[in-house]
Amino acid sequence: MTGQDAFAAALLDPDRAPPGRLTGAGGAPAGRRFDVYRNNVVAGLIEALETGFPVVRALVGAAFFRAMAGEFVRAHPPRTPLLMLYGEALPGFLAGFPPVAHLGYLPDVARLELALRDSYHAADAAPVDPGALAALSPQALARARLRLAPAVRLVRSDWPIHGIWQAHHGGPRPPQGAQEVLVARPGFDPVPHLLPPGGYRGIAALRAGVPLGAALSDLQESNISALLQLLLQSRAISAITPEDAQ
Template identity: 45%
Template sequence: MSTQAAFAAALLDTERPCPEGLCSANGADPASRFAVYRNNVQSSLINALADSYPVVEQLVGTEFFRAMAALFVQHQPPDTPLMSRYGDALADFIDGFEPASSVPYLADVARLERLRVLAYHAADANPVRPERISAALADPHTLSELRLELHPSLHLLDSRHAVFAIWAAHQHDATLAGVDVYQGQHALVLRNGLEVEVFALDHGASLFIRHLRNGQSLLGAVENSPEFDLNATLALLITHNAITCLNNKVSP
């Protein structure tokens, strides 16, 4: 192992000794100085995870979250200096983390919070004006070929648990009273201006939007989705500036 690799490994593993060859300019014990530095690095990474996953932390408590995050840091060190990208594998880590098994919805809440971070940092795109969308929907000559391109920040999550209701409860009084956590939900995440928004969808609407995002025509997406309220779903996308391009050309 190279000196640099040994130093990096020791930063993330408290069981490793201070790397050999370190010295202190003021004569202080190198091992003590390194321990302080290691603690600062690990605390910074754990704090970054806490910033990205506030509801996950609320669900399990700060002590449990920080202990879990410390193990995650050891197993999944950052591979980029951009801390906004750190922690994208936390949900999968939680899935395999036995001490969290008593909170079966925890991983999906982490997935929802990760999508919120991705939506916040997604590229900008100007929405199509509502009157243009209305005109396209009213034109029978082009409707069959109409495709709607969606905002880069838009993401969908399908969960076996009430992921939206759990997340929403923790934006207010942080109680799950009255929430059936085992009632599966579909969530839509997007950025409207500078605000990241989250909505609950029924299965048909979620699948319809997924078809649109995959390039299907409007009519094709409707035909390939279970029954849902098309008008309400389109109104949601239009009102929250999620439609960024109209494309009436049939894909080759």
């Protein structure tokens, strides 16, 4: 082991003795001074998770979150110095963490928070004019393809994750049942929107380049216009390609 192997291993393992030959003031053994580094590393990473997952934290409580995040940090240290994106592995970790096994929705709430954070840092894109779709005939609309903004994210869950997120932002008690969520960024702040039945598959198909009519064929007529309004108003469409340009 090199010196940094031993140093790094002891940083993340509180039961492992610090590497030898470290000294403090006047050449005395370093002792607890090594703990300053241990604390800096773990506390800083826990803080990054607290910033990234505020609703998960509220659901389990601040003290529990800190302890749980400490375990996560030691098992899954970041792979890049971009702490604003740290915690991609948290949903999987939560799904296999016995103390939260009774909170079945927790991993999916973490996935929603990841989607919001990814959206926040996604590339900018100018949206199409809100009247752009209205200018097309029904036939042309059905054959058009949409390009969605880079900040658009989709999350699907067997749990009411949108309702849970809303409840933590002043909304009512969440309903029961599965929910599909669109995350869009009309300005700089991403917003989660509850999708109508079939909305997730429809938007995923639009994003894959399927023409609008085919992409949204599973949706009821009234839901199609509501969904297109939502995409336009949340500035989630960055280009419309009519059929003749394809």
